[in-house]
Amino acid sequence: MTEYPIPNSGGDLSGRVALVTGASSGLGERFARVLASQGAAVVLCARRMDRLEALANEIEAAGGKAVAAEMDATDADALVAAVDTGEAAFGTVDILINNAGVPDAQRAHKMPVDLVDRVLGVNLRAPWLLSTEVARRLIEAKKPGNIVNISSTAHYRYDGGGAALYAVTKTAIARMTETLSTEWAFANINVNAIAPGMFVSEMTDGMFARIGDPREWVARKRIPVPAQLDSTLLYLCNPASECVTGAVIKVDDGQSARMKM
Numbered sequence: 001m002t003e004y005p006i007p008n009s010g011g012d013l014s015g016r017v018a019l020v021t022g023a024s025s026g027l028g029e030r031f032a033r034v035l036a037s038q039g040a041a042v043v044l045c046a047r048r049m050d051r052l053e054a055l056a057n058e059i060e061a062a063g064g065k066a067v068a069a070e071m072d073a074t075d076a077d078a079l080v081a082a083v084d085t086g087e088a089a090f091g092t093v094d095i096l097i098n099n100a101g102v103p104d105a106q107r108a109h110k111m112p113v114d115l116v117d118r119v120l121g122v123n124l125r126a127p128w129l130l131s132t133e134v135a136r137r138l139i140e141a142k143k144p145g146n147i148v149n150i151s152s153t154a155h156y157r158y159d160g161g162g163a164a165l166y167a168v169t170k171t172a173i174a175r176m177t178e179t180l181s182t183e184w185a186f187a188n189i190n191v192n193a194i195a196p197g198m199f200v201s202e203m204t205d206g207m208f209a210r211i212g213d214p215r216e217w218v219a220r221k222r223i224p225v226p227a228q229l230d231s232t233l234l235y236l237c238n239p240a241s242e243c244v245t246g247a248v249i250k251v252d253d254g255q256s257a258r259m260k261m
Contacts, residue, residue, distance in 0.1 A: 008240055009238075010240060013237060013238065016041070016237075017087075017092060018032075018094075018237070019042075019069075019086050019093045019130075020044060021082075021127075022046055022100030022101065023042075023045055023046050023099070024046035024051035026201035027201055030230075032044055032066070034230050034234065036062075038238075040237075041091075042064070043067055043069055043083075043086030043089070043093065046100070049070045065090065067089040069086065074126070079126060079133065082130075083137070087137070094143055096134045097150070097233075098126075098127035101169075104119050119166060123169035123170070131180055138187065138189055139184075144187070145188075145189045146192075147190070147191045148193065149174075149192070150173070151173045151193045151194065152166070153250060154166060154170045155167065155170040155248070157256065173193060177192060177193040177246060177247075178248070181245040190242070191246065192247045192248070194236070195251065197251065197252025197253060199224050199225065199229070200223055218253070220253055220255075222253070232251055236249075
């Protein structure tokens, strides 16, 4: 019988290689910093190379390892190239954080086709293609891995307001998490998702500018910050969660409860 320490937990990611999409700002930037702080070599992916390079320099100055990879999430070749960049710099990518996403911010019947294509491309097609690319290489290398997809509480509830397609893609991400966890269980590739509520980020900054201060609408009268996702992220990336795959973990600070007068 295997003996486990008490507690069976830990955040050491030394020797791991993590690719983070949408790493130039918001949740993605925070995720990259957190993974690097725990010893992972981090592949920073986004379109804004100036921000990625600045972040890579900060991580390396703090003693970590990072490389910037310019990536347009709608370009399939760029997705593969980003994985190539990480592999060339650090070895096989064995942690993938599918974080990049865009809002639609329009009523469904008013969305032009190019916006529909962009939302579907960034929020769903890119995570699918990246997941399959990373998994294929892990399977060939006979290595285990962890894929963490960023869904949303919009998967569970949508009250209108012009984000219908965004909500659809986040439900698709949750379902993708469940199906791919089954697909790759034999290879010890764990696929899980985090479904955050409203967190402070560049994406929500734009939403708050349109709708006003949302703190009055939520039970705890506050909007969480990205640091409050650190523990969930690390749990899904380290060996403590080795038996957790196909899970969608909601982290919303009680926002789903709504206010009761």
